[in-house]
Amino acid sequence: MRAVNGDPRQLEGVSYDPHGSNVVVIETGIALDGGESLGLAKSFAQGLNLNEVDYKPIHSALNDALENISEHAYEGAAQSEERRWWACSIGFPDDPQSFLLAYDLGVTIPATVPRTARKVGERAMESLKRLLKRDDPEGADQTELLRAAFDPAVTRRESGKGGRGLPSMRQLAEQHGGSLTVWSGRAAAWTDDKLLNVKEIAGGVDGTLVLWCVGEKAEAET
């Protein structure tokens, strides 16, 4: 394991197995690299005993998450250290649970929801206003803005450029009997058996952390 010394920028390509059984793979970068995310997706899928075909949707979903970070989280920032992303997969050989994380230090999802909806088009903006029950989405509570980001009517780029956001990431987690949790700014959201919960985080977090946790149901059934 490479020395970390408290600086997450030093976590480049680390494979960490502290107890000789768990596997932690961490990648970080500025530019997007599908090879790096492939390693993470494979490691994550291994914990779920998925075959080569089944890990591909996970790889695509992770790439979508990284694309979202690159395109939205750091809007206006130069292609430099300011645009760094981190991703990590954690698997436990004798445990049905596996974890996949994507993290950025960007402007947070609640901050980007109104301007993304505005860019997506008039219908998305109207949906957002309806959801928030207010005409000025920028003034809404962060938890409600994060909840809105899970609504396909707000995030889907129906008339412009296509893309997937939190609704698809949630779907993937649920397909594998798991959950999706997002911490972003002063808000957190998590799925729990098809329900979406939101709450305010005291003190908040810098940026956004997206966590897929799968295998929970499998554990419950065995």
Added chain:
Amino acid sequence: MTKIHVATEFSPTPIGRYKWQGRHSGEAFREVLKDRLRQSRVVEIDLSGTSGLSTGFLDEAFAGLIRENIISPQDYDLRISVVCRDDPSVLDTIHKYVSEAKGKIS
């Protein structure tokens, strides 16, 4: 007709919408396609063997051909053929984005 096998001729793991996001983005691949379309009336794109095809990549590479006026909505189906033997669902995703782009242009 000319063929492009993406996994071997471009990248086995394409990602990103724009060139500034990475070397193997949809915009970069669209430029490869643009060159091939200059050389040949019909281009077959084989996505078999790739992994992690992201929506930004697919949208920018294929629907981008129409949005950027590289190919007309009418000509798209006549000049572009896409195959993906190991994951045919990718074709549905591309079709959806291309249809949206056609709808916006026409």
